Amino acid sequence: MRRPLVAGNWKMHGTRASVAELIEGLCRQELPVGIDVAVFPSSLHIAQVVHGLADGAVKVGAQDCAAQVEQGALTGELATSQLVDGGCELVLVGHSERRLILGESDEVVVGKFVAVQKAGLIPVLCLGETREQREANATLGVVGGQLAAVIDALGVESLKRAVVAYEPVWAIGTGLTATPEQAQEVHAAIRAQVAQLDAEVASGLRILYGGSVKAASAAELFGMQDIDGGLVGGASLNADEFGAICRAAGN
Numbered sequence: 468m469r470r471p472l473v474a475g476n477w478k479m480h481g482t483r484a485s486v487a488e489l490i491e492g493l494c495r496q497e498l499p500v501g502i503d504v505a506v507f508p509s510s511l512h513i514a515q516v517v518h519g520l521a522d523g524a525v526k527v528g529a530q531d532c533a534a535q536v537e538q539g540a541l542t543g544e545l546a547t548s549q550l551v552d553g554g555c556e557l558v559l560v561g562h563s564e565r566r567l568i569l570g571e572s573d574e575v576v577v578g579k580f581v582a583v584q585k586a587g588l589i590p591v592l593c594l595g596e597t598r599e600q601r602e603a604n605a606t607l608g609v610v611g612g613q614l615a616a617v618i619d620a621l622g623v624e625s626l627k628r629a630v631v632a633y634e635p636v637w638a639i640g641t642g643l644t645a646t647p648e649q650a651q652e653v654h655a656a657i658r659a660q661v662a663q664l665d666a667e668v669a670s671g672l673r674i675l676y677g678g679s680v681k682a683a684s685a686a687e688l689f690g691m692q693d694i695d696g697g698l699v700g701g702a703s704l705n706a707d708e709f710g711a712i713c714r715a716a717g718n
């Protein structure tokens with residue numbers, strides 16, 4: 468039985484004041500006991516969030532990292548050991564906004580995945596196809612290729628201490644959620660790809676769905692066999708909405 472995870476990616480949002488309000492709102496939520504909840508604030512706000520959520524009910528993660536564990540001369544970057552020191556437990560790796568807007572290749576994503584795990588943190592590996600790729604019926608090939616880049620470089624065992632997030636690019640921030648059936652098809656394919664190599668790793672792997680998840684759509688998505696929670700962007704900036712999404716995962 469996989470333990471659901473609901474993760475809120477705050478992206479490049481927030482001021483100290485709005486983050487303080489969000490922390491207060493999160494602390495007011497009744498979160499289900501049987502799930503994991505995490506938030507990924509901007510790097511600037513990680514310390515504030517770790518301090519504000521010190522009771523540990525909500526884990527804190529980073530949105531990105533350097534492909535390097537040790538501190539060093541790399542202006543503007545964060546070593547994964549620094550993220551550990553700062554109280555992070557997870558790191559997003561390969562989010563489509565970084566792949567597509569900032570040009571992160573599979574090779575870079577693999578390097579970051581390694582650095583995250585070496586530091587003892589959990590990578591949340593993001594995969595997903597663009598609208599054009601879906602329309603060209605290339606979804607499973609694209610997502611499978613992004614996953615294979617990690618498996619081929621690091622072995623399937625590397626997924627034992629990792630989470631995968633399927634996020635169709637066309638559904639991110641657009642209000643166009645994938646239907647539960649569309650999402651389930653891709654989640655099942657991801658799990659099958661892993662199962663071909665190691666059935667035990669596949670059955671324990673948590674695969675989150677991301678892309679315009681709202682409280683209204685969460686229960687149906689999370690009810691699908693291979694969907695183990697969500698990676699939530701916009702809706703995670705509203706504590707009540709995010710709390711409702713978490714409760715949908717607990718049902």
Ligand SMILES: O=C[C@H](O)COP(=O)(O)O
Pocket residue numbers: 476562634638639640641642677678679680698699700701702
């Ligand atoms: O990381 C989160 C995803 O990009 C989803 O964002 P969204 O819920 O705003 O569509």
